[in-house]
Amino acid sequence: MAYNDDKINMVHGAGGEVMQGMISDIILNNVSKTSVNGGIGLEALDDSATIPIDDEHVIVTTIDSHTVQPLFFPGGDIGRISAAGTLNDISVMGVKPLSLNNAMVISEGFERSDLEKIVKSMDETCQEVGAAIITGDTKVIDSDKLDGMIIATAGIGVGKKENIVSDAGLKVGNKVIITGSVGDHGMAIMSKREGFGYETELKSDVAPVWGMVEAAQKVGTITAMKDPTRGGIANALNEMANKANVGMRLDEERIPIKPEVEAVSDMLGIDPFEVANEGKIVMGVEAENAEDVLQAIQKTKYGKDAQIIGEVTDKKHVIMETIIGGERLIEPPIADPVPRVC
Amino acid sequence: MKQYTANLLVDGIVQGVGFRPTIYRLAKVMKLNGYVRNMGNIVEIVVQGTYDDIKLFIDQIQEHKPIRSEINNIHVDIHEQTTPKYNDFTIVNSSNEISGTAVIPPDMSICDECLDEILDTNNQHYYYPFTACTNCGPRFTIIDEVPYDRKNTTMKKFPLCKHCNQEYTNPLDRRYHAEATCCPDCGPEVYLYKDGKIPTRDPIRQTSQLIDEGNIIAIKGIGGTHLVCKTSTDDAIEKLRERLGRKTQPFACMTPDIQTASLFVTYTQQEKEVLQSVAKPIVVLNKSPEYNLSPQLSPNLHNQGVMLPYTGLHHLLFKYTLEPAYVMTSANMPGNPMLIDNKEITTKLEDIADYYLLHDRKILNRCDDSVIRFRNNKPSFIRRSRGYVPKPFDFTKINTTKNILALGPELDVTFSILKEGKCYPSQHIGNTSKYKTLEFMKDAIKHLLKLTRTDKIDYIVADMHPEFNTTKLAKELSKKYNTELIQVQHHHAHAASLMSEHQLDEMVAITADGVGYGEDGNIWGGEVLYLNNTGEYKNHGGLTLQPMPGGDLSTKYPIRMAMGILYNIMDTEELRNLMKTDYSDYFKYGEKEVDITLKQLENNFNTAQTSSMGRVLDSISVLLGISKNRGYEGECSMKLESVAREGFDLLKIEPIYEIKNNKTLINTSKLLYEVVKLMKSGVGIDEIACAAQRTLAEALSKIAINTAKAYNTKIIGVTGGVFYNEYISKVVKETLTNEGYTYIQHKQTCPGDGSVSMGQCAIAGWKTQE
Ligand SMILES: [Fe+3]
Ligand SMILES: [Mg+2]
Ligand SMILES: [Zn+2]
Ligand SMILES: [Zn+2]
Structure with a gap:
């Protein structure tokens, strides 16, 4: 775990503090214009950027590249992830995603039938939210340069300014909602990749979240939201709290987690709060209509297990009341866990 | 005769010990005029008289100072004075101006x-x-x-x-x-409470009756709150264990006097003196053969923590009981700070205590009982807190003028302040991975800065572990105070606390404990280091690195650690079989966890590398079936030590060494495999436990001796939580002394993590010497 500061390391892509450091040091420091028309730009490190086009409307746009191993996994494949990932980043800005741009880099020798499955899967995912794939690019490269494929997708949505939800809008007293069980995607991928053999039990949650956002916005006010992908909810909750300069108090008992996810993470020593989700949202909502928002989400296809898991405080830390009693600080993961118990 | 006026500034423990009246009486007896007053944290004396009078007066101060006082230094400023200014000697009101090293x-x-x-x-x-x-x-x-x-x-x-x-x-x-x-x-008034004050003429007597009837009482004391119950039968202790969720962790007890103590524990003259000393710490003593307190008190251990009453309340409590001892354990939820606020006591302990004996004086600085254990017939601290804090250590050998604040590691934390040649370790703070404990630490830091009158900080010191809350807090504080942050390797700090306590300039140290983040990103805990007063050190070997499948899980479930160590030497299928047949109920999820752990080892997935001796001792303990998993810190290795005492100490296991990157390493896979084979062949587990401890102790001593030879030094110290172990400490001492080396162990400090902050101060001090 000793990093060489001159080289990019795997931990720089792990979604933790080390990656955040690289982004601000190397990327933010070297880009001169980072936003358009006063919209949400690069500096905000939000899920998507916005470009105001008139007094009322904004374009919401984002891009994401996907390099999952294995390409096909229980609950999904790289096609579904690369569609859902980008659609979700638009959705958690509070805006309906309209379209995807799709760039695929494929290694020489890739199975045609696999490629077809992947494209179909992308398309099905887009159909769920009514989004179109409107432009794209394909490249094929040497099989010794790339194992499998990389898909980069950019997304676009157009919405009203007043509906835009940033990461940073949490207010003290807001309730925190999570739209379903945590850790499903990360544990499923890990288990499949490492051959731990829990394919029948562990399934990725990869899915488009727009339906839940739409339902929530109809009945209440969302003050902030994120999709807790890399770094899990530990990362997403801390990021939201930090950006708003607030803290949270969570109740462990109310955080939904599937028993099989809990068991496998228990056996591997992996914190399920720190692994990726691909079909969930964490959001802050006004306390007075939190119950309504929760019920609306629970009625949607992917939101059955949604829960209010805590509330926003002025304490500057994300603190969880644990089931056994006592409080635990939820910290953003740095990279891999380092043993600390004496 | 020429007349002089002398201005004396006295530094040390000079306030709150009757210092001023003693000075007053001395001056009166010697018929000298002037005054005495408290100033900031020191005492100022102005006295006039002849040169000889003043000189004698100063000698008399040294000789007749109050028993509880300690003088670090008397700064004398004397000048001629023709017309006397004072015609009496008085005690005048305090002033607030000066800051010294007094406390x-x-x-x-x-x-x-x-x-x-x-x-x-x-x-x-x-x-x-x-x-x-x-x-x-x-x-x-x-x-x-x-x-x-x-x-x-x-x-x-x-x-x-x-x-x-x-x-x-x-x-x-x-x-x-x-x-x-x-x-x-x-x-202040003391009262018995349960859903309101219970009207009674004698709340203390009624409390002891309630205890004797089997109730659990929360008793608010001086620096904190105890949970108290009887010890002569199992039921009350079992109830307390159940309610606290502390299944096996030993409880300390209080016994009315030394005669009663001798009914159930044995002690040496030195142990008796410490037990009766004014600090009244808990002393860990061997159970006597006639031990008749409930076996639930310290289950499966050969020793028992005992303390004597230290307040009037304690003495009164024992006045009417026939119980030989009461359980006296800190009232806190696991890992959280001891409760000190009446409202919190009665609400947070609702499901634990049956009654509360409270009083209306606020506890300002929480201070847990101190704990001492003897090794090689010399005391050292398991926890240095009440009765010792805030007494400083003499750091004048470290030539720095900087003020340094060091935050310690994560568990059993103290912090320390180094200022003007004195190092002040704080009271026991505890497990800072818990939010409440971290908040307590922040308060305690503010407080000790105030008491030592430290208003500027030049350096902040933290552990190297990237995820410790204290490391994060140190980063925050260094931003806030705009000071440089120095990060110190964990075992270097352990060794430095020992070296600075003994005021040495260099030494070789055996550092053995549970977990410490190493310079190379691995988890250290069984090393031989050389260090000196430049603030630098070098690692010269120790135990081989071993995989920790699942990281901290291997600490909680040491069978996983044992599996990791054996994985490096056994055939995979043989290991799978061994684990499934003999140990599957040691794993939380049974056989399927055996498979997953093996896969984890094969893939090197979430598997840190550690040279921790604590983890090796844990592994031996579980392989021998002495313990299954860890209910409290140190449980497995403590029970191993207790079992090993039953052995004849005749069996030998040869250590196997290997050389890697110029370091000599003890191959712990071979050691553990030998343990398994011996057990399979029917050798008694007490003999194996004893032999394995001896092998590790002797082999580490050998590496230390070779290192000492290379540096041409004779001094070898031992530090780290492993050296609470009496047997290992004894074997190391014998091995070193037999070869003509000087063995050094902690005296006024802790081998464990409680003194890491003091070592951090020392290292930062050495590094910033002028
Ligand atoms: Fe340590
Ligand atoms: Mg967002
Ligand atoms: Zn009075
Ligand atoms: Zn007295």
């Missing part, structure tokens, strides 16, 4: 005079639990600010009655300016 004393157990008064029906203090004088009572726990005046303590809420005021204002009285003095007419 208020630790809390002291009740003195014999006060105790006699409590038991004397004709005395004003009869039966009064808060009786105190200048020689005894609380100090550190009640003070908010220096100078130590009543108005700066929690006693300010209790104006003195006429009787107490007379004693308080009479320089010839034992209670002259005894800031904690009070009596039933003016002081």
Whole structure:
């Protein structure tokens, strides 16, 4: 775990503090214009950027590249992830995603039938939210340069300014909602990749979240939201709290987690709060209509297990009341866990 | 005769110990005029007379200083004075101007005079639990600010009655300016509580009755709150264990006097002296063959933590009971700070205590009981807290003028302040991975900075572990104070605390404990280091690195660690079989966890590398079936030590060494495999336990000796939590002394993590020497 500061390391892509450091040091420091028309730009490190086009409307746009191993996994494949990932980043800005741009880099020798499955899967995912794939690019490269494929997708949505939800809008007293069980995607991928053999039990949650956002916005006010992908909810909750300069108090008992996810993470020593989700949202909502928002989400296809898991405080830390009693600080993961118990 | 005026500034433990009245009396006897006063955290004396008078006066101060005081230094400024300025000697009001290295004393157990008064029906203090004088009572726990005046303590809420005021204002009285003095007419009140105050004429007597009936009582004391129950039967302790969720962790007990203690534990003369000392720490003593307290008190261990009463309340509590001892354990939820606030006590302990014995004096500085254990017939601390804090260590050998704040590691944390040649370790803070404990630490830091009058910090020191909350706090503080952050390797800090305690310039150290983040990103805990007073060190080997499948999981479930160690030597299928047949119920998820752990080892997935000796001892303990998993810190290795005591110490296991990157390493896979084979062949587990401990102790000593040879030094110290182990400490000492080396162990500090912050201060001090 000793990093060489001159080289990019795997931990720089792990979604933790080390990656955040690289982004601000190397990327933010070297880009001169980072936003358009006063919209949400690069500096905000939000899920998507916005470009105001008139007094009322904004374009919401984002891009994401996907390099999952294995390409096909229980609950999904790289096609579904690369569609859902980008659609979700638009959705958690509070805006309906309209379209995807799709760039695929494929290694020489890739199975045609696999490629077809992947494209179909992308398309099905887009159909769920009514989004179109409107432009794209394909490249094929040497099989010794790339194992499998990389898909980069950019997304676009157009919405009203007043509906835009940033990461940073949490207010003290807001309730925190999570739209379903945590850790499903990360544990499923890990288990499949490492051959731990829990394919029948562990399934990725990869899915488009727009339906839940739409339902929530109809009945209440969302003050902030994120999709807790890399770094899990530990990362997403801390990021939201930090950006708003607030803290949270969570109740462990109310955080939904599937028993099989809990068991496998228990056996591997992996914190399920720190692994990726691909079909969930964490959001802050006004306390007075939190119950309504929760019920609306629970009625949607992917939101059955949604829960209010805590509330926003002025304490500057994300603190969880644990089931056994006592409080635990939820910290953003740095990279891999380092043993600390004496 | 020429007349002089001398201005004396006295540094040390000089406030709150009856220093000023002693000076007053001395001056009066010698017929010298002038005054004495508290100034900031030191004492100022102005006296006039002939040169010889003044010189004699200073000698007399040294000779007749109050028993609880300590003088670090008397700064003398003397000049000729033709017309005398003073015509009397007076004690004048405190002033606030100066800051030195002086400090208020630790809390002291009740003195014999006060105790006699409590038991004397004709005395004003009869039966009064808060009786105190200048020689005894609380100090550190009640003070908010220096100078130590009543108005700066929690006693300010209790104006003195006429009787107490007379004693308080009479320089010839034992209670002259005894800031904690009070009596039933003016002081705090003790009361029994359950859903409201319970009306009773004698709450203390009723409390002991309730305890004897099997109830659990939360008793608020001086620096914190205890959970108390009887020890002669199992039921009350079992109930307490159940309610606390502390299944096996040993409880300390309090026994009324040393005679009663000898009914169930044995002690040496030195142990007895420590037990009875004014600090009244818990001393871990061997159970006597006649031990007849409940086996639930310290299950499966050969020893027992014992302390004697240290307040009037404790003495009164034991007055009417026939119980030989009461459980006295800190009232806190696991990992969280001890409760000190009445409202919190009654709400948070709702499901644990049946009744509460409370009082209305606020506890300002929480301070847990100190714990001492002897090794090689010498005491050292498991926890240095009440009765010792805030007494500083002499760091004048470290030539730095910088103020340094060091935050320690994560578990069993203290922090330390280094200022003007003194290092002040804090009281026990605890497990800072818990939010509440971290908050307590922040408060305690502010407080100790105030008491030591440290208003600027030049360096902040933290552990190297990237995820410790103390590391993060240090980063925050270094931003806030705009100071440089120095990160120190964990075991380097362990060794530095030992080296600075002994005021040495260099040494070789065996550092063996549970977990410490190493320079190379691996988890260290079984190393031989060389270090010196430049603040640098070098690692010279120790135990081989072993995989920890699942990281911290391997600490909680040491069978996983044992599996990792054996994975490096056994055939995979043979190992799978061994685990599934003999140990599958040691894993939380049974056989399927055996498979997953093996896969984890094969893939090197979430598997840190560690050279921790604690983890090796844990592994031996579980492989021998002595313990299954870890219910409390150190459980597996403590039980291993207890079992090993039964062995004849004749069996030998040869250590296997290997050389890697110029370091000599002890191959722990071969050692563990040998342990498994011996057990399979039917050798007694006590013999194997003993032999394995000996092998590790001797082999580490050998590496240390070779290192010492290379540096041409004779001094080898031992540090880290492993050296609470009496047997391992003994074998290392014998091995080193037999070869002509000087063995050094902790005396006034802790081998464990409680002294890491002091070592961090030392290293930062050495690195920043002028
Ligand atoms: Fe340690
Ligand atoms: Mg967002
Ligand atoms: Zn006294
Ligand atoms: Zn009184």
